[in-house]
Amino acid sequence: MARFKQKLSGLLPVIGLLVVFAIFTAAGGSKFLSGRNLNLILNQSFTVMVVAIGVTMIHAHGGIDFSVGAVLALSEMLAALAYKQTGAPVVLIVVTVLVAVICGLITGMITVKLRIPPFISSLCMQFACRGIVNTVLQARSIGVTEIKEPGLGVKLPVLIGLAVIVFCILEFTKIGKYNKAIGENIKAAKSSGVNVDIYRIAAYLICGVAIGIAAYFDLLRNGVMSTNVGYGLEMRVIIAVVLGGLSLSGGYTATMKSAVVGSLLIIIIINGLTIVGVPNTYTGIIQGIIFLFVILFTYKRDRLGLLPR
Amino acid sequence: MSEVLLSVHKINKQFGPTTALRDVDFTLCRGEVHGLIGENGSGKSTLTSIIAGIRGADSGEMFKEGNPYKPASVVEAQNLGVAMIVQEMGTAPDILVAENIFLGKEKRYSRFGLVSKKALNKAAADALGKIGAGAIPAGAPTFKLNPEDRKLVELAKAMYEEPDVLIIDETTTALSNDGRKLLYNAVEKMQSEDKGVIFISHDLEELMSVCTIMTVLRDGDIIGTLTKDEFDESVIKSMMVGRELTGNYYRNDYDGVRGEEAVLRAEHLTGAEMVEDVSFELHAGEILGFGGLANGGIHELGRLLFGIDSAIVGSVTLADGTHIKDASTAVKNHMGYVSKNRDEEAIMLNASIRNNVVLPSLSKLVKGGLVAGGREKALTDKAICSLEVKCQSMEQLTRYLSGGNKQKVVFGKWLGNDSEILILDCPTRGVDVGVKQSMYRLMYDLKLSGCAIVLISEELAELIGMSDRLYILKNGKINGEFARSPELTEQDVIHAMI
Ligand SMILES: Nc1ncnc2c1ncn2[C@@H]1O[C@H](COP(=O)(O)OP(=O)(O)OP(=O)(O)O)[C@@H](O)[C@H]1O
Numbered sequence: 172m173a174r175f176k177q178k179l180s181g182l183l184p185v186i187g188l189l190v191v192f193a194i195f196t197a198a199g200g201s202k203f204l205s206g207r208n209l210n211l212i213l214n215q216s217f218t219v220m221v222v223a224i225g226v227t228m229i230h231a232h233g234g235i236d237f238s239v240g241a242v243l244a245l246s247e248m249l250a251a252l253a254y255k256q257t258g259a260p261v262v263l264i265v266v267t268v269l270v271a272v273i274c275g276l277i278t279g280m281i282t283v284k285l286r287i288p289p290f291i292s293s294l295c296m297q298f299a300c301r302g303i304v305n306t307v308l309q310a311r312s313i314g315v316t317e318i319k320e321p322g323l324g325v326k327l328p329v330l331i332g333l334a335v336i337v338f339c340i341l342e343f344t345k346i347g348k349y350n351k352a353i354g355e356n357i358k359a360a361k362s363s364g365v366n367v368d369i370y371r372i373a374a375y376l377i378c379g380v381a382i383g384i385a386a387y388f389d390l391l392r393n394g395v396m397s398t399n400v401g402y403g404l405e406m407r408v409i410i411a412v413v414l415g416g417l418s419l420s421g422g423y424t425a426t427m428k429s430a431v432v433g434s435l436l437i438i439i440i441i442n443g444l445t446i447v448g449v450p451n452t453y454t455g456i457i458q459g460i461i462f463l464f465v466i467l468f469t470y471k472r473d474r475l476g477l478l479p480r
Numbered sequence: 481m482s483e484v485l486l487s488v489h490k491i492n493k494q495f496g497p498t499t500a501l502r503d504v505d506f507t508l509c510r511g512e513v514h515g516l517i518g519e520n521g522s523g524k525s526t527l528t529s530i531i532a533g534i535r536g537a538d539s540g541e542m543f544k545e546g547n548p549y550k551p552a553s554v555v556e557a558q559n560l561g562v563a564m565i566v567q568e569m570g571t572a573p574d575i576l577v578a579e580n581i582f583l584g585k586e587k588r589y590s591r592f593g594l595v596s597k598k599a600l601n602k603a604a605a606d607a608l609g610k611i612g613a614g615a616i617p618a619g620a621p622t623f624k625l626n627p628e629d630r631k632l633v634e635l636a637k638a639m640y641e642e643p644d645v646l647i648i649d650e651t652t653t654a655l656s657n658d659g660r661k662l663l664y665n666a667v668e669k670m671q672s673e674d675k676g677v678i679f680i681s682h683d684l685e686e687l688m689s690v691c692t693i694m695t696v697l698r699d700g701d702i703i704g705t706l707t708k709d710e711f712d713e714s715v716i717k718s719m720m721v722g723r724e725l726t727g728n729y730y731r732n733d734y735d736g737v738r739g740e741e742a743v744l745r746a747e748h749l750t751g752a753e754m755v756e757d758v759s760f761e762l763h764a765g766e767i768l769g770f771g772g773l774a775n776g777g778i779h780e781l782g783r784l785l786f787g788i789d790s791a792i793v794g795s796v797t798l799a800d801g802t803h804i805k806d807a808s809t810a811v812k813n814h815m816g817y818v819s820k821n822r823d824e825e826a827i828m829l830n831a832s833i834r835n836n837v838v839l840p841s842l843s844k845l846v847k848g849g850l851v852a853g854g855r856e857k858a859l860t861d862k863a864i865c866s867l868e869v870k871c872q873s874m875e876q877l878t879r880y881l882s883g884g885n886k887q888k889v890v891f892g893k894w895l896g897n898d899s900e901i902l903i904l905d906c907p908t909r910g911v912d913v914g915v916k917q918s919m920y921r922l923m924y925d926l927k928l929s930g931c932a933i934v935l936i937s938e939e940l941a942e943l944i945g946m947s948d949r950l951y952i953l954k955n956g957k958i959n960g961e962f963a964r965s966p967e968l969t970e971q972d973v974i975h976a977m978i
């Protein structure tokens with residue numbers, strides 16, 4: 172029975188996904204199920220999903236990253252500028268990944284070496300990146316319209332490839348296993364010989380690579396770089412992984428499945444609401460409410476919950 | 481026979497495929513100190529936690545003083561006069577000591593819906609004072625206390641309610657001599673007031689001296705109940721395990737041979753707390769014991785040796801000159817460590833047995849960058865078999881294991897690790913006699929194969945029984961050294977301790 176319950180709670184996000192999908196199919200009908208809309212859903216989920224996949228590494232050790240949207244913006248901007256200078260398309264992917272990895276390294280170092288809580292250090296990173304972007308761009312935008320946006324034929328394999336790679340890192344390598352152990356019980360990880368500093372920083376680096384990849388495709392999709400790129404991405408990503416069943420305190424609940432399923436869930440909810448006619452301005456509120464509910468469900472808030480069981 | 485205080489009738493409890501209790505009948509009379517004994521995983525904690533309202537039974541009835549008794553929660557059980565000190569950490573780390581003591585009962589100290597901190601702290605200080613632990617600060621955050629004091633907080637919490645029934649589950653091993661005294665005082669007080677105590681421990685000697693009656697459990701069945709005049713060590717042991725225990729408990733060689741080579745050298749080691757100017761050499765193939773009072777610095781020494789805490793003065797070096805500056809250096813250099821503070825420092829409760837066991841060995845299991853699942857399984861299987869871990873499968877979360885089985889998992893982490901130096905701080909804590917014997921056997925085999933072991937313990941019998949050499953720490957300093965000898969007695973050693 173206990174085991175059945177355990178299984179069931181693991182499947183809950185998937186069931187949720189199916190239910191949400193069914194509801195919007197019923198409510199939105201052909202409009203929701205149209206090829207164009209499904210295509211849109213995949214495109215919209217792409218950024219969230221790629222970043223969520225990377226961030227899972229950080230959540231695994233109990234960290235959190237509020238800087239992903241701003242880092243995405245900074246890497247897009249620097250890549251666009253570098254492209255304008257050189258005119259070589261390959262510069263785009265090199266610069267986005269490089270910038271995001273460096274940002275990850277800095278956030279990771281600050282968090283781990285200076286022992287600053289990750290939500291503070293990543294908020295600082297967010298302000299810093301946004302600050303640079305706003306200063307450089309002012310109200311301008313940079314266009315990179317010459318390069319055609321890669322279609323789903325490219326994006327899907329990239330997405331699947333990345334998911335598989337990070338899945339393998341998470342499940343079959345020391346980096347993944349150590350990060351989960353750190354999230355579960357950092358003292359036990361230390362006394363088992365895990366170098367907790369290095370492996371936490373490694374998680375930030377992997378997340379940086381994912382953000383860089385997301386930035387590249389996001390830039391090509393939009394065709395221009397402006398200051399509002401990546402706004403609200405961090406919240407959407409956090410809601411996604413939590414909806415997918417990951418515990419924010421870290422540990423062995425960190426799975427690839429939560430990133431993938433959760434991202435689809437949140438995007439389908441946003442998309443579906445738009446289709447059935449809910450004004451765009453409300454979706455923010457709705458996301459907030461969903462987040463609150465998931466947290467209420469997953470956190471033990473009752474004081475009596477502290478009593479031995 | 482005196483008046484029946486509490487009785488349970490045909491209690492059953494199933495956890496998935498595991499039958500934890502089968503038609504259990506149990507009676508506690510007034511004035512009794514009723515010992516419960518049985519192998520790890522035999523159902524002692526399950527039975528008592530049902531009585532204390534922590535969990536429900538699948539079927540069966542309970543009566544307290546003749547009335548049906550079915551507490552839905554710990555708080556309800558406490559209100560009905562039943563309090564329990566659990567085997568695990570029963571206090572929440574992130575709230576104040578006072579809040580822990582009155583958890584779920586804060587309303588008493590609230591006015592207009594707001595809890596008065598002052599009233600709460602005062603009542604808590606009062607509760608601590610009552611059991612003689614007034615030195616523990618009631619207003620401190622609980623995580624600042626050491627594990628022993630946290631156990632005493634639980635005792636204070638239980639006693640403050642003046643319960644009719646006090647349940648003490650495997651608590652003495654977490655306490656030093658002073659703490660034990662407080663616990664025994666509480667037990668005596670209960671007894672003198674003609675109330676009842678249920679006392680769980682794996683220490684037979686302790687049980688035989690503290691208890692007035694004893695019930696033996698095996699695999700969820702009640703095997704029998706013995707009155708004080710029937711207490712007999714070998715009878716109880718065979719009732720527990722269902723067969724005669726044979727062979728040596730400790731080892732029976734007394735030559736104290738050890739390898740030539742000193743594999744670890746501590747020089748003028750001084751820690752932030754307690755340990756002061758400790759120097760010694762540990763040789764290959766040697767079991768070096770460290771004993772002393774719990775607050776004498778032995779546990780802190782273990783942490784310094786393994787690099788978890790860093791030394792203020794002095795150093796720990798290996799034969800090749802490596803300085804142990806942190807735990808990851810230690811493990812890289814084939815050292816292993818079993819912490820006394822199991823639930824907080826040594827085990828990941830929400831991870832499977834497998835993930836716990838393989839953690840220190842992952843580097844050795846990697847092939848082409850990936851950790852091979854098959855090797856993980858083999859390693860875990862070995863640990864589960866050699867220590868007889870009672871579990872459903874290796875994927876079971878360790879939080880669902882009985883206390884002693886958790887300890888086996890922690891010990892098992894270092895078995896497949898090819899460690900050359902092991903720092904074992906109370907490694908046999910909470911495990912039953914049968915498994916203790918296998919652990920001693922394993923330690924001895926490790927010694928014979930050239931492994932060096934630092935054995936830190938508060939049990940003198942264990943230290944004298946197992947060590948090649950024995951150091952006694954007092955106030956953080958080495959206050960005596962004893963060579964292995966059949967003549968060495970606990971009396972000799974105690975002299976150096978106090
Ligand atoms: N929450 C749980 N889920 C699944 N199995 C459990 C759970 N709690 C206990 N068990 C199982 O029930 C059996 C009895 O466990 P219990 O904790 O009562 O043993 P115990 O006698 O207290 O042992 P120990 O001496 O090690 O403390 C064990 O096999 C244990 O694995």
Ligand SMILES: [Mg+2]
Pocket residue numbers: 524525526567649650882883884
């Ligand atoms: Mg128990």
